[in-house]
Amino acid sequence: MHIQDLDFNSLYPSAFCGIYNKNNPYTGGKMYMVGRVTKHIKIREANDQEYRDTKRKEMMNIINSEDRFSEEKGQLFIASVKCHIDKNHINQHINFPPIWRKRTYKTDEKTVGKFTYEKMQKQGISVNKQVTKLTSLLSTHDEYMSFSSYYLWLLIDYCHFIIDDVEEIVLFTKRTAFKPFVEVMAEKRQQAMKEGNQAKQLYFKNIMNSSYGTDGQNNEKFDKIGIYYIQQTYLKQLNKGFTNTRKICEDRYLVSINPDSFSAHKCLQESIFKQDNSKFWYLCFIYFFLYKCIDMNRVHFCCMDTDSMYLAISGSTIEGYKQQFKHVIKDQQFWDEHYKEWLPWEGCSIAEEKKLLNCAIESQRESIICLAPKYYSAIDGEIDDVIRMKGINEKNS
Numbered sequence: 001m002h003i004q005d006l007d008f009n010s011l012y013p014s015a016f017c018g019i020y021n022k023n024n025p026y027t028g029g030k031m032y033m034v035g036r037v038t039k040h041i042k043i044r045e046a047n048d049q050e051y052r053d054t055k056r057k058e059m060m061n062i063i064n065s066e067d068r069f070s071e072e073k074g075q076l077f078i079a080s081v082k083c084h085i086d087k088n089h090i091n092q093h094i095n096f097p098p099i100w101r102k103r104t105y106k107t108d109e110k111t112v113g114k115f116t117y118e119k120m121q122k123q124g125i126s127v128n129k130q131v132t133k134l135t136s137l138l139s140t141h142d143e144y145m146s147f148s149s150y151y152l153w154l155l156i157d158y159c160h161f162i163i164d165d166v167e168e169i170v171l172f173t174k175r176t177a178f179k180p181f182v183e184v185m186a187e188k189r190q191q192a193m194k195e196g197n198q199a200k201q202l203y204f205k206n207i208m209n210s211s212y213g214t215d216g217q218n219n220e221k222f223d224k225i226g227i228y229y230i231q232q233t234y235l236k237q238l239n240k241g242f243t244n245t246r247k248i249c250e251d252r253y254l255v256s257i258n259p260d261s262f263s264a265h266k267c268l269q270e271s272i273f274k275q276d277n278s279k280f281w282y283l284c285f286i287y288f289f290l291y292k293c294i295d296m297n298r299v300h301f302c303c304m305d306t307d308s309m310y311l312a313i314s315g316s317t318i319e320g321y322k323q324q325f326k327h328v329i330k331d332q333q334f335w336d337e338h339y340k341e342w343l344p345w346e347g348c349s350i351a352e353e354k355k356l357l358n359c360a361i362e363s364q365r366e367s368i369i370c371l372a373p374k375y376y377s378a379i380d381g382e383i384d385d386v387i388r389m390k391g392i393n394e395k396n397s
Helices: 011-016 049-063 087-093 114-122 149-158 179-195 198-216 230-236 268-293 332-341
Strands: 002-008 033-042 076-085 099-106 130-137 145-148 161-175 224-228 242-249 252-257 299-304 308-313 359-365 367-372 375-379 386-389
Touching: 002 268, 011 179, 011 198, 011 268, 033 049, 033 268, 049 076, 049 149, 049 161, 076 087, 076 149, 076 268, 145 149, 145 268, 149 161, 149 268, 179 198, 224 230, 230 242, 230 252, 268 332, 299 367, 308 367, 359 375
Parallel strands: none
Antiparallel strands: 002 308, 002 359, 033 161, 076 145, 076 161, 099 130, 224 252, 242 252, 299 308, 367 375, 375 386
């Protein structure tokens, strides 16, 4: 048994740049980003039954349209649906539930289990309260959940996804406006890596990866801060949104006001598509590559993150832990024809290793201990343990 750590190369920038990849079966192999809204359909309780049936049929026709395979006609959308994995195929997906959504649940003993419940009590963590967590699911639990077009198409076509009901759909134009930015930054990063300039390559990597967060932030809701004379300061302090004043020099004051209302000028649909596009591509790697040529009875998903995965692989007991997938390949011909489309290989260039939409082998280990999401210890006999604890409250862990 050995551990393989796979990490996608700049997954969020890859998901919104719109470059061509033949492993994407939709919209001509390009993962487009959304533009402006072209149509909005919503079923309301006040609508009569005939209207609701007509609109529901129209939305289902949009979702299931054969145009999804066409670059020219493919229609991008966000749909709010209730759905589930076909019960006859549950066992095919039980080891890796493909629906990733935040879900609110109660931390009572019945839901989290006796062991976890008692452990939470001993650690002083609040129990019997509502919490929201990103969860792997096999259904939407009779709730309406929103999915972008690429993610929903893949779930329907490859995961035996059945839509029980659809409530709302928003249609968008498609575009690739971010493509030049991502390609230039990726090229500059690769060049810095060739030169051995670690600081420079991290600089360009951070520019690409942080662009997702910047696009998704709605800065208009934050405090408005201004510098004023004393008379202006007195007037500003009468504002009902006033929060703070600080003197910065003899006759100037820094005044902070929390606006009562604000306008959202960010295209928040971009953030939704980036997140769902990344999930879509994550599943493409699993369904179009791993499941096709790897014996998954000898592979276990240990620890998952938004852009990486730790796999426990039951390979050769003689060769050591750096054997990768060598001894668990079930279709050698498929592997030989396609592995370079997803993974780096011995002797490949930096550009090929760090290619967008591809995976990199981050590390290889003898064993791993996974206690919780983003909380694991990877171990081998040559170097010290590597312990990760991202986003975890150390006091409660």
